[in-house]
Amino acid sequence: MPPASEKIASLRHLLDERFPCVPRHAGRVLPTEISALDHVRGGLPLGAVTELVCSQPSSGGHLILARLFALTRAQRQRAALIDAADCFDPESLPKDDLVHVIWVRCQTIAQALQAADLLARDANLRLVCLDLRYASSIDLRKIPNSQWYRLQRAAEPADLALLVLTPHACVPSAEIRFVLNHSHTLASIEEERPVLTSQLEASVDRQRRSIATAG
Numbered sequence: 770m771p772p773a774s775e776k777i778a779s780l781r782h783l784l785d786e787r788f789p790c791v792p793r794h795a796g797r798v799l800p801t802e803i804s805a806l807d808h809v810r811g812g813l814p815l816g817a818v819t820e821l822v823c824s825q826p827s828s829g830g831h832l833i834l835a836r837l838f839a840l841t842r843a844q845r846q847r848a849a850l851i852d853a854a855d856c857f858d859p860e861s862l863p864k865d866d867l868v869h870v871i872w873v874r875c876q877t878i879a880q881a882l883q884a885a886d887l888l889a890r891d892a893n894l895r896l897v898c899l900d901l902r903y904a905s906s907i908d909l910r911k912i913p914n915s916q917w918y919r920l921q922r923a924a925e926p927a928d929l930a931l932l933v934l935t936p937h938a939c940v941p942s943a944e945i946r947f948v949l950n951h952s953h954t955l956a957s958i959e960e961e962r963p964v965l966t967s968q969l970e971a972s973v974d975r976q977r978r979s980i981a982t983a984g
Contacts, residue, residue, distance in 0.1 A: 798815060799895060813932060816929070820938065820945070824937060829949045830900075832965055850898045852900055854875075889929070901933060912939070
């Protein structure tokens with residue numbers, strides 16, 4: 770009988786042949802087709818955390834979620850929305866744009882972070898959105914930095930885009946931080962959603978050079 774080490778080596782060789790690893794390259798992104806976001810890297814970086822700061826009410830966070838869900842649906846990719854305040858209204862979007870979305874309804878930030886830590890490790894997902902827009906500044910400050918870096922490490926091997934929506938900058942592990950500074954006016958209600966999305970303006974508050982220049 771061959772020793773255990775030889776059995777393990779044979780098993781690894783068999784797995785490598787049947788399930789070859791697809792190499793992941795720095796710089797891969799999930800294109801959003803939103804010029805306010807794509808002009809930096811061409812999309813949301815995969816295997817990384819992106820922070821979207823919605824500093825004003827009605828600044829475009831919901832528009833971006835709607836676009837991302839429609840895009841991933843069209844590309845037959847799976848997505849997840851972690852709703853920290855249980856305030857997402859599914860009736861606000863076409864039903865077909867949500868059939869591929871896992872909607873996790875939470876009552877606390879702690880629950881939302883636990884769900885994010887779990888889903889960020891799911892290789893079947895291409896996009897995970899953690900919506901913390903309605904969290905208080907006090908609660909956000911209580912989140913230890915180690916929790917954010919844990920989420921970053923979880924997203925890396927899963928090769929997914931992890932988007933965190935916040936009311937102010939608070940994610941130290943973010944590869945890119947976009948800031949939406951302008952609220953839509955009452956007149957914007959008359960505009961179609963694609964038009965409003967194309968008009969979004971986002972400033973870049975942070976971009977980690979280590980990833981941006983990796984090749």
